[in-house]
Amino acid sequence: MGIRTKLSGNEAVSVAFKQINPDVVAAYPITPSTEVPQFFSTYAANGEVETEFVPVESEHSAMSACIGAQAAGGRSMTATSAQGLALMWEMLYIASAYRLPINMAVINRALSGPINIHCDHSDSMGARDSGWLQIYSEDCQEAYDNFIQAVRISEHPDVMLPAMTCFDGFITSHKVENLELMEDAEVQKFVGKYKPPYHLMDKEKPMSMGPLSLPFHYFESKRQQAEAMRGSIKAILEVAAEFEKVTGRKYGLFEEYQMADAEVAIVILNSTAGTAKDVVDELRAKGVKAGLLKIRVFRPFPVEQIVAALAKCKAVAVLDRADSVNAAGGPVFTDVTSAMFGRVDGVKVINYIYGLGGRDVKTDDIKVVYNELLEVVKTGKVKEVYNYLGVREV
Amino acid sequence: MNAGKGVKLVSWKEITHGSHVFEAGNAKNFKTGDWRSNKPVFIKENCKQCLLCFPVCPDSAIMLDENTQVTGFDYDFCKGCMCCQEACNFKAIEREDV
Amino acid sequence: MANVVEIRWHARGGQGAKTASELLADAVFETGKFVQGFPEYGPERMGAPIAAYNRISDTKIRVHSNIYEPDFAVVLDESLLECVDCTAGLKETGAIVVNTSKTPDEVRAELGGYKGKVCTLDAREISESCIGRYFPNTPMLAAIVKVSGVMPDDVFIKDMESSLKRKFESKPQVIEGNMNAFKRAISEVKGL
Numbered sequence: 001m002g003i004r005t006k007l008s009g010n011e012a013v014s015v016a017f018k019q020i021n022p023d024v025v026a027a028y029p030i031t032p033s034t035e036v037p038q039f040f041s042t043y044a045a046n047g048e049v050e051t052e053f054v055p056v057e058s059e060h061s062a063m064s065a066c067i068g069a070q071a072a073g074g075r076s077m078t079a080t081s082a083q084g085l086a087l088m089w090e091m092l093y094i095a096s097a098y099r100l101p102i103n104m105a106v107i108n109r110a111l112s113g114p115i116n117i118h119c120d121h122s123d124s125m126g127a128r129d130s131g132w133l134q135i136y137s138e139d140c141q142e143a144y145d146n147f148i149q150a151v152r153i154s155e156h157p158d159v160m161l162p163a164m165t166c167f168d169g170f171i172t173s174h175k176v177e178n179l180e181l182m183e184d185a186e187v188q189k190f191v192g193k194y195k196p197p198y199h200l201m202d203k204e205k206p207m208s209m210g211p212l213s214l215p216f217h218y219f220e221s222k223r224q225q226a227e228a229m230r231g232s233i234k235a236i237l238e239v240a241a242e243f244e245k246v247t248g249r250k251y252g253l254f255e256e257y258q259m260a261d262a263e264v265a266i267v268i269l270n271s272t273a274g275t276a277k278d279v280v281d282e283l284r285a286k287g288v289k290a291g292l293l294k295i296r297v298f299r300p301f302p303v304e305q306i307v308a309a310l311a312k313c314k315a316v317a318v319l320d321r322a323d324s325v326n327a328a329g330g331p332v333f334t335d336v337t338s339a340m341f342g343r344v345d346g347v348k349v350i351n352y353i354y355g356l357g358g359r360d361v362k363t364d365d366i367k368v369v370y371n372e373l374l375e376v377v378k379t380g381k382v383k384e385v386y387n388y389l390g391v392r393e394v
Numbered sequence: 395m396n397a398g399k400g401v402k403l404v405s406w407k408e409i410t411h412g413s414h415v416f417e418a419g420n421a422k423n424f425k426t427g428d429w430r431s432n433k434p435v436f437i438k439e440n441c442k443q444c445l446l447c448f449p450v451c452p453d454s455a456i457m458l459d460e461n462t463q464v465t466g467f468d469y470d471f472c473k474g475c476m477c478c479q480e481a482c483n484f485k486a487i488e489r490e491d492v
Numbered sequence: 493m494a495n496v497v498e499i500r501w502h503a504r505g506g507q508g509a510k511t512a513s514e515l516l517a518d519a520v521f522e523t524g525k526f527v528q529g530f531p532e533y534g535p536e537r538m539g540a541p542i543a544a545y546n547r548i549s550d551t552k553i554r555v556h557s558n559i560y561e562p563d564f565a566v567v568l569d570e571s572l573l574e575c576v577d578c579t580a581g582l583k584e585t586g587a588i589v590v591n592t593s594k595t596p597d598e599v600r601a602e603l604g605g606y607k608g609k610v611c612t613l614d615a616r617e618i619s620e621s622c623i624g625r626y627f628p629n630t631p632m633l634a635a636i637v638k639v640s641g642v643m644p645d646d647v648f649i650k651d652m653e654s655s656l657k658r659k660f661e662s663k664p665q666v667i668e669g670n671m672n673a674f675k676r677a678i679s680e681v682k683g684l
Contacts, residue, residue, distance in 0.1 A: 097412050098414070099411040099412050160411060208415045209414050211413055220404065220409040221406070221409055221411075221412060
């Protein structure tokens with residue numbers, strides 16, 4: 001039986017941490033993710049978990065401690081934001097290359113500078129090619145559900161990769177809203193006991209990690225890692241199906257909202273997807289065939305599935321809450337368009353960079369995007385591919 | 395780069411996760427003897443069996459018999475550093491070009 | 493977005509608007525509704541003008557933006573009326589509730605033509621006499637419940653009592669003062 005309650009995103013995820021009861025949590029505080037280890041340290045101090053809580057001196061050390069704990073056969077977790085994630089950078093690649101299924105909550109915040117503590121996706125988008133799975137969440141419920149599922153996905157024998165569960169800083173992390181929690185025992189049963197296939201403390205099967213891998217071995221290791229990422233799509237869907245059986249809540253690689261007959265659609269992730277759904281309803285009431293595709297799983301990138309979902313649209317706008325500053329487009333846009341290239345022709349695709357550094361996104365902003373898409377359909381012409389939404393032009 | 399004679403290079407499907415190493419003492423499978431450009435030669439009649447050479451060898455390439463008597467070099471692993479010749483006071487180790 | 497009640501809180505950093513918006517969300521949640529309670533974060537410190545928000549609905553709330561056209565505005569510090577446009581976008585079918593010793597008519601004169609309902613409550617006097625210290629958020633929370641009608645007064649009172657009993661298990665002496673402040677605020681809010 002689920003527990004109906006109201007919590008902020010950070011509270012909900014710290015409850016997930018508690019219910020999972022991992023072996024090690026190593027973390028360093030940074031706004032807006034601070035509350036996750038803060039609440040968790042209370043659970044640890046009160047003896048509500050058996051976890052070894054390690055208050056480290058930096059995020060680099062937090063990730064290093066998680067890597068050490070996971071390599072020793074434990075289940076380890078952490079949480080961070082923005083500069084904290086950036087400071088972990090080199091260790092992110094070590095974690096994924098060593099195939100250590102560490103779980104991390106990334107509470108999305110703009111990377112400075114200029115110095116800013118508010119929401120955008122430049123932190124996790126920058127780490128999109130670090131070999132970690134990335135799962136994005138619209139609200140507190142999804143942040144909680146995704147974190148619990150990510151543990152199972154990352155530890156799946158065919159995957160064995162670390163995972164980031166991402167949700168919007170402040171907007172989701174600090175907003176109290178309704179959600180349904182699982183019972184402690186249900187979560188314990190769902191995640192099960194972590195049984196690593198090998199670890200450094202196994203005296204029956206001694207091993208060593210972290211050898212120098214020279215040019216005649218390194219490439220094969222990376223190729224194998226890439227295959228695990230590709231194959232994780234199957235595990236993600238398997239875990240989602242099992243999660244639905246327990247909770248009744250359905251998850252896929254992405255959510256299709258009014259996409260069946262959509263002529264114009266927005267591709268988006270995290271909290272603004274919710275705001276945009278209200279706009280879709282408003283447009284539908286006026287007879288506009290508007291739809292929305294909310295990406296849940298960004299790494300691995302579900303190429304075939306996303307292309308199939310967008311193939312029948314006439315015009316699509318991909319919204320990025322991070323700018324690649326590359327003169328080409330945002331990270332979600334470049335992935336969506338390269339997926340479509342050669343697989344589906346004739347769909348006009350444009351890009352909007354929005355909400356940087358916590359710029360609020362209103363339903364009116366989303367209407368601007370749909371209006372532009374309708375204009376593209378009407379005229380058959382794209383004025384500008386790479387656009388900015390909600391920035392002062394004059 | 396040369397992986398070395400006799401080293402089997404596996405495909406990405408067979409390689410261990412993260413190039414992890416699961417076999418203890420597997421250095422013996424990697425023959426470093428072909429790195430040698432100097433070759434120590436054992437002159438048995440000069441050797442007093444003082445064993446000063448044995449501990450200085452960085453590659454454990456000085457072979458002993460069951461009575462801990464030096465019998466020669468293991469050329470599969472000797473890199474020809476000639477530390478043993480420096481340690482020998484009895485001209486029992488000579489250098490040869492490879 | 494039909495049937496969504498939106499509330500905007502105006503206060504100064506330290507006056508407890510974030511806590512009040514969370515408490516309101518907690519209380520309304522207990523009536524079976526969908527709620528959101530969230531602050532607008534900034535580089536604010538003690539005394540800086542801040543905002544917090546509530547959305548209340550019978551169905552799942554998906555909008556995650558700030559609130560620009562609220563049904564109700566709550567002003568925890570009357571000096572904000574001079575430096576913040578507290579009625580910006582405020583619906584005229586709604587109301588503004590201000591913490592002040594002035595009358596609703598006196599406050600209306602300062603609001604630059606807002607046509608909706610103007611309500612006032614002397615939250616300072618209530619807080620100081622019931623709680624012994626100035627916590628404007630406690631009486632103003634009760635005032636907005638009364639003015640907005642988002643939940644019945646008696647249900648709110650019962651809910652607050654049980655939540656205070658849980659929260660202040662070790663300090664039962666604070667419960668009575670807070671409960672009196674809530675009750676007085678509900679009966680003393682003017683301009684209804």
